[in-house]
Amino acid sequence: MPTTLLYHRDPLLLTFDAQVSAHGTHDRRATVVLDQTAFYPEAGGQMADRGALRVGEVERRVLDVQVDEAGLVHHLLDDGAPPAVGAAVSGVVDGARRRLFMALHTGQHLLSHALLTVARADTASSRLGESACTVDIDVPALADSALREAEALVNQVIDEDLAVHAWFPDERELAALPLRRRPKVADNIRVVAIGGRDGVPLIDASPCGGTHCTRTAQIGVLSVAGAEKYKGKTRVSFSAGARARRELLDQVVLLRALAAQLSCGPLDVVPAFDKLRRDVLALREGTKQLVEQVAAAAASELVAAQPAPAPIVAVLGDKELMRAIAAQLMSREGRHALLAANDGDGLHVVCARGPGSSFDCAAFLKELTRAHGGKGGGKPERAEGRLPGGLDWHKLTTG
Numbered sequence: 001m002p003t004t005l006l007y008h009r010d011p012l013l014l015t016f017d018a019q020v021s022a023h024g025t026h027d028r029r030a031t032v033v034l035d036q037t038a039f040y041p042e043a044g045g046q047m048a049d050r051g052a053l054r055v056g057e058v059e060r061r062v063l064d065v066q067v068d069e070a071g072l073v074h075h076l077l078d079d080g081a082p083p084a085v086g087a088a089v090s091g092v093v094d095g096a097r098r099r100l101f102m103a104l105h106t107g108q109h110l111l112s113h114a115l116l117t118v119a120r121a122d123t124a125s126s127r128l129g130e131s132a133c134t135v136d137i138d139v140p141a142l143a144d145s146a147l148r149e150a151e152a153l154v155n156q157v158i159d160e161d162l163a164v165h166a167w168f169p170d171e172r173e174l175a176a177l178p179l180r181r182r183p184k185v186a187d188n189i190r191v192v193a194i195g196g197r198d199g200v201p202l203i204d205a206s207p208c209g210g211t212h213c214t215r216t217a218q219i220g221v222l223s224v225a226g227a228e229k230y231k232g233k234t235r236v237s238f239s240a241g242a243r244a245r246r247e248l249l250d251q252v253v254l255l256r257a258l259a260a261q262l263s264c265g266p267l268d269v270v271p272a273f274d275k276l277r278r279d280v281l282a283l284r285e286g287t288k289q290l291v292e293q294v295a296a297a298a299a300s301e302l303v304a305a306q307p308a309p310a311p312i313v314a315v316l317g318d319k320e321l322m323r324a325i326a327a328q329l330m331s332r333e334g335r336h337a338l339l340a341a342n343d344g345d346g347l348h349v350v351c352a353r354g355p356g357s358s359f360d361c362a363a364f365l366k367e368l369t370r371a372h373g374g375k376g377g378g379k380p381e382r383a384e385g386r387l388p389g390g391l392d393w394h395k396l397t398t399g
């Protein structure tokens with residue numbers, strides 16, 4: 001006899017009495033099978049319930065719940081002897097987790113309906129995970145505006161607080177129902193419908209065996225995080241219920257902190273950040289021009305102080321300034337420059353030659369690193385590298 005599924009009748013039932021009907025196994029782990037259960041077993045993309053089974057004074061945690069092909073629900077308990085076959089037990093379902101998955105699941109139905117309405121996008125599959133929920137839809141791409149529109153439509157139905165019905169219609173009733181998707185089973189088809197009774201228009205009807213809210217307002221809120229291309233389809237990420245509320249509130253805290261840093265209101269963060277970005281770019285450009293001017297002046301001074309044919313040798317305080325001076329000196333006819341910048345840990349060095357010079361910069365640097373360690377390389381015209389600290393650059397270059 002398959003296990004009687006109490007959650008089908010009442011998804012809000014969190015405590016129940018039952019009898020142990022068998023000991024079983026699932027994935028080689030020992031399980032307890034009951035004659036009836038309010039625990040939802042993992043199925044249809046929805047995670048299993050958690051909670052506890054009590055036998056007299058003893059309480060055993062329910063770590064996982066699975067269902068087999070015969071319809072037997074297996075409860076995987078924490079370590080210890082399983083309650084005896086025939087024993088009376090009482091079950092307690094983790095209410096917060098159940099309510100969350102009810103919200104996620106009902107939210108998923110509404111989101112699939114909304115994506116169909118807004119973008120004619122059929123849901124191929126969905127997954128309600130421990131930390132993330134997704135709906136894969138049969139379109140190659142979806143505009144952000146369509147996602148926002150679908151999200152708004154879902155939240156509108158949530159606000160309307162419509163009744164959610166779950167039942168097993170007979171064949172005639174089933175044939176007349178405009179199901180959003182075809183059932184995966186041939187008989188005993190359970191339908192979950194949002195609206196559609198007592199003069200309320202039917203919003204969505206689909207075959208489903210999961211746990212759902214009994215009214216749409218219990219979802220609380222649904223937020224669509226975004227969409228990405230996935231195997232020729234589009235994967236939409238969403239959140240709902242207490243999880244969405246927690247995520248959104250956490251994001252508000254971060255947004256407020258960012259706004260405080262930028263000295264603006266939370267809604268002005270994007271323009272304030274954009275201004276900051278433009279300021280940084282302008283500053284970077286100004287600094288670059290300044291460095292070039294300083295480098296040009298420094299290069300002229302070095303050339304004047306160190307007449308040809310000797311190499312132009314210098315130790316500078318800044319790596320970027322050193323590179324800029326090297327670039328200036330590469331235009332000096334017949335000269336080559338051996339520059340270093342001391343950053344405390346060692347020497348960053350650049351060797352560069354001007355037109356008409358036959359000095360081999362790469363060979364020179366290679367010889368230095370061979371003799372003293374460090375690394376670097378380049379071409380005959382220009383080479384760059386690092387040497388260990390404690391070396392005297394003037395001695396190395398004039399010795």
Ligand SMILES: [Zn+2]
Nearest residue numbers: 105192208210
């Ligand atoms: Zn469902």
